[in-house]
Amino acid sequence: MAIFVTGSTGFVGRNLLEYLVQTQPRQRIVCLVRDLNKATAQWPNPPANIHWLVGDLSHPESYREVLQAAELVFHVAALVGLRDGDAFFTQNTEATRQLVDTLTPSSRLRRLVFVSSISATDRDPASPAIDCMTETFPPQPQTDYGRSKLQAEQLIRASGLPYTIMVPAYIYGPHLRADSSTERLINDLKAGKRYTRFPFPGAVSAIHVDDLSEALWLAATHPNTLNERFLISHPQPVFIVDAFATLADCLGLQHTFTPLPGSSLERYRRQKSVPAANPILRRILWEHYFACSPVKWYQATGHQPKIAFPEGVRKTLASLSKRADWFWPG
Numbered sequence: 001m002a003i004f005v006t007g008s009t010g011f012v013g014r015n016l017l018e019y020l021v022q023t024q025p026r027q028r029i030v031c032l033v034r035d036l037n038k039a040t041a042q043w044p045n046p047p048a049n050i051h052w053l054v055g056d057l058s059h060p061e062s063y064r065e066v067l068q069a070a071e072l073v074f075h076v077a078a079l080v081g082l083r084d085g086d087a088f089f090t091q092n093t094e095a096t097r098q099l100v101d102t103l104t105p106s107s108r109l110r111r112l113v114f115v116s117s118i119s120a121t122d123r124d125p126a127s128p129a130i131d132c133m134t135e136t137f138p139p140q141p142q143t144d145y146g147r148s149k150l151q152a153e154q155l156i157r158a159s160g161l162p163y164t165i166m167v168p169a170y171i172y173g174p175h176l177r178a179d180s181s182t183e184r185l186i187n188d189l190k191a192g193k194r195y196t197r198f199p200f201p202g203a204v205s206a207i208h209v210d211d212l213s214e215a216l217w218l219a220a221t222h223p224n225t226l227n228e229r230f231l232i233s234h235p236q237p238v239f240i241v242d243a244f245a246t247l248a249d250c251l252g253l254q255h256t257f258t259p260l261p262g263s264s265l266e267r268y269r270r271q272k273s274v275p276a277a278n279p280i281l282r283r284i285l286w287e288h289y290f291a292c293s294p295v296k297w298y299q300a301t302g303h304q305p306k307i308a309f310p311e312g313v314r315k316t317l318a319s320l321s322k323r324a325d326w327f328w329p330g
């Protein structure tokens, strides 16, 4: 079986590749990479079944032949960020269109797994986020990133290809990007930023990348996942207060929350600087903004992400501490 992976030099793709190498040692795995040096630095002694294909999603001639020979395709690559900008449509929507168009004549494809994002579903800006998102939520992406991922989902659904669309909530774990939100939270906690010390009522769904890798493999192979779209996260959303308390505990930081009367908290909420001008980040602190339910996934596959947040944080910090530029002792 030939497996084709995009985005394997990124956070999610690199973890997926580690999972595939461990669980599918006899399958040929071809990774489309833009930067061979980056790939080989991540894999100084790659196993014999990994093959690097230097190319770019925007240049189908760089991957056409190999893609058309693939039976399982994991399309993980994207430009990621809760922001606006034309680059999201080029790198996410158009690049996916080119991949889909290149795959269409392929008769070998058994499944195209597309890693989308909870930002492609998102929330109505006018109503408070008090419930968990499900697959039946009408998508209302609030950023160009989310819109570009939703358009990519729509292209895949309309393609006639056998697909599974996976919509992960916030993902964390080893090999985080240097600018990841997890690392920003850790830095802000360490710096004692004010917003990390208040007991905000918000909650988000999250998934450890090891659980996600396992789910992506099932998405590619389980019969009940064919031509379906699933929200995927740990079943228990993480409250912001618990997230900061857990991070502080794992880092050995003395951390106490400053209780504030409701009126002060409400005043604080209206300040534009909390914690940034980004309205989505503000809603994450106050509401159950990116909370979602993975029930459809569980009912289809019987699989449930099992790494709870405290354990996942410990695994993440253990991996960060091996990085040369990591600032935290121990």
Ligand SMILES: NC(=O)c1ccc[n+]([C@@H]2O[C@H](COP(=O)([O-])OP(=O)(O)OC[C@H]3O[C@@H](n4cnc5c(N)ncnc54)[C@H](OP(=O)(O)O)[C@@H]3O)[C@@H](O)[C@H]2O)c1
Residues within 6 Å of the ligand: 006, 007, 008, 009, 010, 011, 012, 013, 032, 033, 034, 035, 038, 055, 056, 057, 058, 075, 076, 077, 078, 079, 080, 091, 095, 115, 116, 117, 118, 149, 168, 169, 170, 171, 172, 177
């Ligand atoms: N991180 C999260 O919390 C999160 C949450 C929900 C969904 N997702 C989704 O998960 C997927 C992976 O995200 P990530 O966090 O792993 O992002 P990442 O660390 O930024 O990795 C992105 C990957 O895509 C590759 N890539 C980008 N444009 C490409 C192109 N034109 N041609 C070939 N490769 C290209 C990058 O290659 P280079 O190494 O060359 O840059 C990199 O390997 C994305 O689809 C994202 O929407 C992420």
